[in-house]
Amino acid sequence: MSTIFERIIDGEAPATIVYQDDLVTAFKDINPIAPVHILIVPNKAIPSVQEVEAEDEAMLGRMFTVARKIAEEQGLAERGYRLIVNCGDEGGQEVYHLHMHLLGGKSLGPMLDRKFRL
Numbered sequence: 404m405s406t407i408f409e410r411i412i413d414g415e416a417p418a419t420i421v422y423q424d425d426l427v428t429a430f431k432d433i434n435p436i437a438p439v440h441i442l443i444v445p446n447k448a449i450p451s452v453q454e455v456e457a458e459d460e461a462m463l464g465r466m467f468t469v470a471r472k473i474a475e476e477q478g479l480a481e482r483g484y485r486l487i488v489n490c491g492d493e494g495g496q497e498v499y500h501l502h503m504h505l506l507g508g509k510s511l512g513p514m515l516d517r518k519f520r521l
């Protein structure tokens with residue numbers, strides 16, 4: 404079953420696309436939790452990290468180089484930013500099309516709230 408992200412990649416659903424090439428698409432999150440909140444997704448419909456294969460390594464690397472490029476464009480290179488990939492139910496994944504969150508534009512604090520610690 405296709406996800407909303409596939410429809411965004413194919414131009415069939417609206418989104419503010421900030422980057423697209425043969426391997427990945429990046430667009431603004433519809434419900435941002437930071438001044439900069441961009442999702443970087445593979446054009447290929449891979450549900451989660453659990454389904455990535457060795458043949459996907461070029462695409463996975465592209466996700467990082469595109470994250471760096473967008474971070475620079477957004478003025479985050481010096482300030483810093485956070486990349487998050489949620490996986491599965493307990494990982495908090497909501498959309499089952501692999502994606503990397505690029506977050507920045509404010510101090511993001513510790514990686515996880517203390518209430519999530521052991």
Ligand code: 5GP
Nearest residue numbers: 407418430431432433434489495496497498
């Ligand atoms: P997850 O929890 O799966 O890692 O994150 C999914 C993200 O997708 C959430 O931050 C959510 O706001 C975003 N999202 C869900 N539906 C849409 C949509 O239709 N358009 C956009 N641009 N982002 C979406």
